[in-house]
């Protein structure tokens with residue numbers, strides 16, 4: 198039996214919901230969890246040298262049980278239930294290309310999507326990339342793009358960098374790093390994808406036949422659908438006949454209202470229209486969607502867009518120009534809705550269909566296209582999800598093999614899209630403003646300044662840039678060793694360092710600092726907390742917020758990409774509950790793939806002495822294996838055998854011994870520990886609730902970011918207007934306005950975007966509005 202597992206918590210019907218208010222959050226998942234360490238190694242104090250050991254890599258675990266299945270009537274388009282077997286997870290995804298090889302036009306996308314076992318991915322450092330030989334069709338823009346790496350997004354960025362590096366000179370890679378401010382699309386008749394200015398294949402064919410019989414005399418005919426439709430249809434035809442730059446640009450003007458293409462767009466569209474697969478790497482918000490939209494309009498059949506999150510699909514569906522009919526299929530569709538969509542597909546009334554990657558596992562879904570117009574184009578959005586390096590690695594993306602798409606859907610042309618997250622350059626506009634600010638009064642007179650950044654890499658780059666510009670600055674984030682961090686804080690407090698460029702990790706309890714936000718905080722709570730570090734000594738302090746739309750778009754996209762899909766939740770549940778019969782009530786663990794650092798030890802204690810002093814130590818040593826002179830034991834099993842209900846107790850105990858200089862230890866495989874309170878009766882149902890809950894958390898974050906952005910924009914606009922009026926900038930205007938917005942946010946219920954869902958209501962069936 199199969200189940201669907203789209204990554205939504207939402208109900209999406211053919212007509213999009215306009216109300217963006219998410220419902221009250223459901224209660225939390227049933228699991229009680231505590232943070233953890235799993236395996237610890239204790240060494241005696243005689244080991245005086247401090248070594249850095251790497252934790253062993255997580256091995257894929259196999260579960261014995263299969264997950265429960267969902268009743269057929271609940272899902273009109275079932276797909277196989279994810280098994281609890283995690284062994285496939287760290288499978289293959291991206292092949293690192295030897296860049297000195299010349300690769301055929303289709304190779305990068307194919308390789309990106311092959312995902313076969315032979316194609317096992319190698320981590321970047323162990324895969325040297327020879328110097329590029331150039332000479333490819335890769336289009337690379339000039340200019341700059343602000344790249345950000347957050348603690349959360351580090352892996353994604355690293356991956357994207359590796360991906361872009363490795364793909365840098367591939368022939369079918371289109372890439373641009375040029376920054377252009379996002380332009381507003383001209384207003385169209387409606388926003389939803391089902392607002393009719395109908396261009397469909399039937400209509401198109403009928404008109405084509407008609408125009409043939411009328412000797413092509415109808416080219417500028419205007420019917421009740423409006424001139425725009427006819428003209429764009431006509432232009433569409435021209436482009437089909439000849440996809441010249443001129444024709445495509447005219448079509449762009451007609452469909453989107455833009456005068457010209459941004460760098461990389463035209464090339465991507467031309468490749469797609471010519472039936473050639475393309476890997477498109479453009480900065481966030483640069484207009485990747487437009488590339489498949491135009492190609493979809495020109496190509497004869499259906500365009501299938503694979504997107505990892507329903508929230509993203511909904512966003513993209515909304516952004517389709519009115520003349521491109523779109524729809525999406527997800528698991529929360531009722532059978533009537535799904536069949537209505539299918540019917541529209543059959544009639545050729547849908548040009549672009551958004552689906553989750555899991556759909557490709559569904560034989561019924563794949564066979565559906567035997568009765569519809571052919572699929573001419575497959576777009577894989579957020580293609581970085583395909584790599585296990587990626588922060589949002591999606592196992593289901595691994596199954597999106599070109600071979601599968603070709604064999605089952607008979608599609609040759611694939612467009613894989615991902616955003617660049619380069620850290621090579623910072624946002625130059627903001628950087629200039631920052632330097633100007635730092636070199637002008639009153640900041641030149643201020644002793645302590647904290648500059649808040651979102652991402653660790655930003656803090657490093659920015660502090661370097663400030664130093665290069667004669668402003669001494671240090672970076673501070675959780676990736677910096679504790680000793681160095683403490684020293685930075687000490688020196689900052691004693692006025693030896695004037696500027697610290699930091700992530701959220703810095704500044705707690707500090708006063709007398711002025712605060713600059715180099716990036717937009719994710720919400721007003723964060724903003725208030727961080728600016729709250731200024732002026733705590735009662736003196737006058739200054740807070741500056743530098744932001745632009747690009748940062749906002751980027752944060753927006755990161756928030757969305759944090760989502761977890763039901764498929765993954767299902768697998769996690771499968772993993773957690775696979776042995777629950779034997780482990781009921783016991784502390785269990787899931788190993789995290791991270792390395793840990795070995796800690797120094799001050800004095801020597803013999804294990805026997807330790808055991809004699811402490812029963813816990815005795816148990817621990819009894820349960821240990823001696824490996825290379827170190828006692829290695831499994832923390833949950835020690836905790837269980839002494840009847841401790843939380844590994845935190847054991848962890849604290851180890852920390853205490855360490856602080857007393859009794860032991861040194863190394864946590865080998867940090868893991869999340871959990872206790873199974875009750876085994877759920879219906880996995881699918883729980884997975885749906887968990888996914889919905891996570892999706893609501895995600896929506897809530899997005900709305901909070903929107904509130905932050907709106908408040909900042911409002912304040913900036915207000916200040917700018919006041920400046921014009923008063924012929925001079927008034928900081929107090931700015932302050933008052935922002936204060937007003939913040940007050941509104943925290944006091945007026947209707948303005949509060951939402952509280953983060955902390956609870957997940959069990960059994961909740963309500964449908965989410967997006």
Ligand SMILES: Nc1ncnc2c1ncn2[C@@H]1O[C@H](COP(=O)(O)OP(=O)(O)OP(=O)(O)O)[C@@H](O)[C@H]1O
Nearest residue numbers: 380455457458459481482483484485486487616754
């Ligand atoms: N040629 C163009 N001229 C002006 N504006 C454009 C052009 N192409 C796209 N845009 C606009 O840029 C904005 C961002 O586009 P889009 O959402 O497609 O970016 P994206 O690269 O897909 O972003 P993400 O990485 O977040 O998915 C949209 O408002 C779009 O209409």
